[in-house]
Amino acid sequence: MSKRQLAMVMDLNKCIGCQTCTVACKTQWTNRNGREYMYWNNVETYPGTGYPKNWMELGGGFDESGDLQAGVVPNIEADYGVPWDYNHDQLQFGAQLKPDVEPTWGPNWDEDEGAGDFPNDNYFFYIPRICNHCSNPGCLSACPRDAIFKRDQDGVVLVDLDRCQGYRYCIAGCPYKKIYFNPKISKSEKCILCFPRIEKGLPPACAQQCVGRIRFVGFLDDEEGQVHKLVHKYKVALPLRSDYGTQPNVYYVPPTEAPPKFDAEGRVIEGSNRVPMEELELLFGPQVHDAMKTLRAEMKKRKETGKSELMDILIAYKHSDMFRLDQEYYQSIAKKEGLSLAPIDNRYMQGKNSPNKFKFKVVEYD
Amino acid sequence: MTKTTTALLATSLVASTLLADGVVLVQKTERDVTKLTPTSKAWEYVKATTIHLYPQTALVMNDKRANELNKNTKAKEARVKAIHDDKNIAFLLEWPDGTRSIQSGYKSDVYADGFAVQFPVNYKDPKKLPYIGMGSDGRPVVIHLQKAVEKIYEPNGNGDVSMQQNVLSKNAFGDSAVEFVQKVGALAVKDYQRSFVSEGFRSMTEIKDGSEKFDADMSYSDNVWRGTLTRPLKDSYLNLKGAFPVAFAVWDGARLNRDGQKLLSGWTAVKLVDSNGGEKLVAELTAAAKGDPEHGKELIEQNGCTGCHHISGLSAANYMAPGLDNVGGYSTSAYLRESLVDPNAVVVPGYNRNAHPSALWYNLDHGKRVSTMPPYPLDDKSLDDMVAYLKTLKSEVK
Numbered sequence: 220m221s222k223r224q225l226a227m228v229m230d231l232n233k234c235i236g237c238q239t240c241t242v243a244c245k246t247q248w249t250n251r252n253g254r255e256y257m258y259w260n261n262v263e264t265y266p267g268t269g270y271p272k273n274w275m276e277l278g279g280g281f282d283e284s285g286d287l288q289a290g291v292v293p294n295i296e297a298d299y300g301v302p303w304d305y306n307h308d309q310l311q312f313g314a315q316l317k318p319d320v321e322p323t324w325g326p327n328w329d330e331d332e333g334a335g336d337f338p339n340d341n342y343f344f345y346i347p348r349i350c351n352h353c354s355n356p357g358c359l360s361a362c363p364r365d366a367i368f369k370r371d372q373d374g375v376v377l378v379d380l381d382r383c384q385g386y387r388y389c390i391a392g393c394p395y396k397k398i399y400f401n402p403k404i405s406k407s408e409k410c411i412l413c414f415p416r417i418e419k420g421l422p423p424a425c426a427q428q429c430v431g432r433i434r435f436v437g438f439l440d441d442e443e444g445q446v447h448k449l450v451h452k453y454k455v456a457l458p459l460r461s462d463y464g465t466q467p468n469v470y471y472v473p474p475t476e477a478p479p480k481f482d483a484e485g486r487v488i489e490g491s492n493r494v495p496m497e498e499l500e501l502l503f504g505p506q507v508h509d510a511m512k513t514l515r516a517e518m519k520k521r522k523e524t525g526k527s528e529l530m531d532i533l534i535a536y537k538h539s540d541m542f543r544l545d546q547e548y549y550q551s552i553a554k555k556e557g558l559s560l561a562p563i564d565n566r567y568m569q570g571k572n573s574p575n576k577f578k579f580k581v582v583e584y585d
Numbered sequence: 586m587t588k589t590t591t592a593l594l595a596t597s598l599v600a601s602t603l604l605a606d607g608v609v610l611v612q613k614t615e616r617d618v619t620k621l622t623p624t625s626k627a628w629e630y631v632k633a634t635t636i637h638l639y640p641q642t643a644l645v646m647n648d649k650r651a652n653e654l655n656k657n658t659k660a661k662e663a664r665v666k667a668i669h670d671d672k673n674i675a676f677l678l679e680w681p682d683g684t685r686s687i688q689s690g691y692k693s694d695v696y697a698d699g700f701a702v703q704f705p706v707n708y709k710d711p712k713k714l715p716y717i718g719m720g721s722d723g724r725p726v727v728i729h730l731q732k733a734v735e736k737i738y739e740p741n742g743n744g745d746v747s748m749q750q751n752v753l754s755k756n757a758f759g760d761s762a763v764e765f766v767q768k769v770g771a772l773a774v775k776d777y778q779r780s781f782v783s784e785g786f787r788s789m790t791e792i793k794d795g796s797e798k799f800d801a802d803m804s805y806s807d808n809v810w811r812g813t814l815t816r817p818l819k820d821s822y823l824n825l826k827g828a829f830p831v832a833f834a835v836w837d838g839a840r841l842n843r844d845g846q847k848l849l850s851g852w853t854a855v856k857l858v859d860s861n862g863g864e865k866l867v868a869e870l871t872a873a874a875k876g877d878p879e880h881g882k883e884l885i886e887q888n889g890c891t892g893c894h895h896i897s898g899l900s901a902a903n904y905m906a907p908g909l910d911n912v913g914g915y916s917t918s919a920y921l922r923e924s925l926v927d928p929n930a931v932v933v934p935g936y937n938r939n940a941h942p943s944a945l946w947y948n949l950d951h952g953k954r955v956s957t958m959p960p961y962p963l964d965d966k967s968l969d970d971m972v973a974y975l976k977t978l979k980s981e982v983k
Contacts, residue, residue: 256691278649286904287940289649295693360940361647363844365787382790386844387694391648400693405737405777 221374224354225412225544227426228435228449228456229347230472230533236330236345238262240425240434244349247413247424253403255302256295259410260425261326262347266334266498270326270348271298271396279357280394280463287360290391292400299399300325335493339481342493344474346502347433349425350397350410351459351467352376358409361392366407372552373438374468375412383407394463418553420546427542432535437543439468444543445532446470453517453529455510457503472533473499473507475514607871609634609831609855611667611674618668618675623804623811628677633664638680638835638848639914639979643718643907643933647940651841658840659983660914661848663833667855674825675815676702678833685805686838688777689735696838697777699732700803700812703832704823705852706782711869712919713930714830714852718845719786721931722954726783727792727822729814731801733838734777748772782822785934786845796821810835828856828863830870832915851915874918874973876966881974884967893958896978904941906958907933914979921972925963928956 244260263269271277271293278290295301303320310316333343352369356376359367366382367389369375378389378398385405389398398409413423421427426434437444439451449456449472456470477493499507513529521527535541610632621627640658663680678700688697705715706725715724748769757765780797783789799816818825830852836842854870856863885891891900895908902908912921923930932954935946947954963971 256693279647285942286944287647287936289647289652291649292694295691299693301691355939360937362937363644363646363786364789365937381793384844388647388844390693402691402693403737405688405734 221354221369221371223372224374224439224468225352225417226437226439226446226450226468226470227349227423228446228470228472230431230433230435230535231344231346231474232472232476232533233431233433233535234262234345234347235431236262236264237430238327239428239430240347243424243428244410248411253401254399254408256299257399257401257408258326259397259399260347260349262345263327264330264333264343265346265502266343267329267332269346272324273298274396275394275460277396278394279361279392279396280460280465281355281357281360282464285464287357287392288394290357290394292387292390293396295402297324300328338485339483340493342477342495344477344494346459346471347425348395348397348459349423349469350376350412351395351465351469352410352412353468354466355464357392357394357463357465358389358398358407361388362386363388370414372549373414373417375414375417376409377411377414378407378409380404380406380408394460394465395467417544418546418549420544420549422538422542422544427538432538432541435532435535435541438545441543441545445540446543448528448532453513454506455513455529457506457510459502461504471503472514473503473510475511607634607636607853608828608867609665609667609853611669611855611857613857613859614668614670616670618670618673619800619815621668621675621677621813621815623677623802623813625813627668628666631666631668631677633666633679634853636663636665636833636850636853637661637914637979637982638663638833638850639911641718641845641847641849641915642910643912644845644936645902645904645908646845648841648846651846654840655842655846658848658980660911660980661835662982663835663850665833665853669818669857672817673815674818675813676831678702678810678812678814678835680810680812680835681808682805682810682835682837682839683808684837684839685733685810687733687735688838694841696841696843697733697836698803698805698810698838698842699730699734699777699836700810701728701730701834702814703728703834704825705830706822708829708866711830711866712923714917714920716785716920716931716933717832717849717851717915717917718933719781719783719789721785721933724784724931727797728781728783728789729799729801729816730777730779730781731803731812731814732777732836733803733805737775737777787934787937792822825855826857826860826862828854828866830866831855849915852917869919870917872918874969874976876969876971876973878970878974878977881970881972884963884971885974888961904936904944906946907935909975909978911979913976916975918972918976921975922968924958925961925968925971927960928958929954929960932956 240260241262249257249259261270278288280288282288301320303318303322305316305318306314333341335341352375364382364384366379383406387400389407398407401408422436426436435445437446441447450470456472458467458470474494480488480491480493482488517527517529521530637660639660661680666677668675682698686698688695704727715721715726720726752762752765755765778801780792780799781789782792801814803810803812832850832852834847834849836847852870854867856867893906895902897910932947947956
């Protein structure tokens with residue numbers, strides 16, 4: 220457990236699946252050097268196969284007694300999809316537009332398909348996913364080299380690329396499959412929660428760019444922060460698949476606002492909801508019932524009285540309220556450690572080996 | 586008659602410790618051994634020693650597919666040759682592998698064949714050698730690793746993170762852009778050949794400051810890998826003289842081997858023929874177990890060892906303590922005895938404490954590991970018998 224924990228809340232009622240977050244992340248971090256196939260941030264359609272394909276069935280995480288579960292390392296062609304490009308340069312010479320790799324699979328191959336019978340009860344919603352920066356990370360626990368660490372100052376989970384030997388047990392151990400193998404450097408890489416931005420007081424690129432303004436970022440212990448209020452005060456933001464036992468720190472406001480179903484004659488079935496509760500329960504646990512009750516009650520209250528703190532938060536008026544990143548906090552740490560420059564994460568930038576014959580001290584988590 | 590002579594001959598040779606079974610004898614040559622490659626003709630003139638490589642079964646790794654593929658892995662027979670030129674020593678390891686696996690291309694789930702050679706930094710006391718699984722606290726090892734991985738980019742191999750950046754983010758144009766890309770290439774592209782220091786597998790750390798000079802190579806033909814390792818007899822990490830222990834490990838990429846999914850030998854005695862000393866070490870590493878394994882097995886059961894340790898046929902799998910199914914293959918008798926009498930002498934790093942929190946192998950006392958296992962200070966005869974039994978625990982050789 221870290222001293223403080225940074226967390227993100229995503230309001231699924233407002234996600235429109237535009238993939239701006241995906242692109243923000245891709246251009247910032249993963250469009251090069253062996254990371255091309257990785258999506259540290261992806262937005263998948265639920266129900267659907269997700270990314271990588273059927274990730275919920277690939278193992279990892281912990282069982283009830285806390286034992287790390289064995290998992291599977293996905294295959295690039297079959298499960299992630301090999302990124303392809305088009306021969307735009309050749310078009311002016313009369314060539315036909317064609318991809319340079321035969322596309323057989325990719326993220327969002329099944330985008331917007333969803334489930335149910337159109338138009339009566341079909342449904343889908345989007346789930347944007349980044350690394351959950353778990354409090355009990357499966358990847359960290361699986362690493363036999365202590366190459367993965369959780370930062371004390373904010374709980375960001377990072378790979379020490381100097382220590383990583385590319386064994387990929389972390390990928391098997393992460394139930395969300397949000398850590399990836401970089402074949403070019405033969406090491407694992409993952410979402411870094413944009414820590415170089417965060418240390419400068421800026422939110423992660425995916426959150427900053429979100430056009431639906433669905434993402435809130437802040438410290439869980441910051442009681443004035445909207446993240447704290449959504450997660451702890453109103454309890455409307457819930458972790459995804461917390462049954463995996465990793466204690467994830469990305470929280471979701473469940474999709475309450477689906478349209479009603481139609482009957483055989485095409486008439487609205489009053490009081491019905493297209494998104495089956497059992498699906499939401501699978502994703503967000505039994506607390507989803509209370510969360511939805513609170514959301515609806517607050518919505519009603521707002522309609523009737525014009526007042527609801529929760530609704531005001533979810534409307535997401537101001538970035539400055541949505542993102543509470545304490546730059547001074549980071550700077551004070553940098554100062555204490557005698558580092559003049561942000562980013563303050565020495566270990567990620569330098570690795571652990573720099574001094575001669577450095578004897579690595581195994582970090583024991585309790 | 587022949588049998589008796591052989592037996593007599595064997596006894597006298599063991600006594601002289603020169604040609605004992607399982608000892609790698611190293612002759613001196615006038616030529617430069619650093620020039621040797623896996624396919625050098627010169628190896629034909631070097632005598633081979635047969636060793637056995639056993640599947641690592643102390644820990645269960647968390648890769649489902651790999652675990653299925655390696656469920657019934659058998660031990661392998663390998664051959665070791667070595668020769669030195671006073672400055673450097675060269676090893677040749679030949680091991681059978683029906684599949685040539687190279688880690689290459691844009692793949693996430695392909696693994697390489699490879700081999701490693703491990704040396705203890707200190708081997709004065711042959712009864713207190715480092716733990717075979719990459720050393721132990723206060724008993725460091727140096728490991729050389731060669732894997733059949735295509736040339737890779739090392740992002741901060743030289744501590745030079747700035748070189749990992751995209752050229753587009755470098756404010757470099759035209760010639761300076763080309764120069765940057767070339768610089769990255771020159772800095773980054775490396776053979777997957779590494780040296781490590783380690784005091785237990787979780788502490789294993791790559792030596793990147795160039796202070797450990799070595800060279801390794803691998804070559805595959807006729808279903809056999811041949812790997813060579815050349816390194817100095819003496820440098821700031823190791824001083825190899827007289828006789829010293831060496832251990833070998835091999836990985837089979839086709840079986841998704843990497844890290845702990847591997848086959849490994851026990852400490853094998855290597856004797857420099859023209860260098861004095863090390864008789865005690867050779868004797869220790871080649872001595873046959875002297876106890877009664879049948880009685881040892883009874884003692885193991887009576888003392889409740891299998892409550893925590895997994896032994897096939899005796900106890901169910903769990904995470905509580907190192908699995909013992911191949912402990913006889915890769916552990917020395919001295920280590921087994923020491924572990925019974927003083928479990929704190931070598932505490933196997935085990936799983937990450939988050940991975941199996943209800944089965945902790947050790948507790949922390951002021952940062953020092955204290956084994957969960959209580960000591961078993963039994964009489965000598967009982968300990969001999971238990972060690973004799975533990976030495977029988979190993980997979981059959983394929």
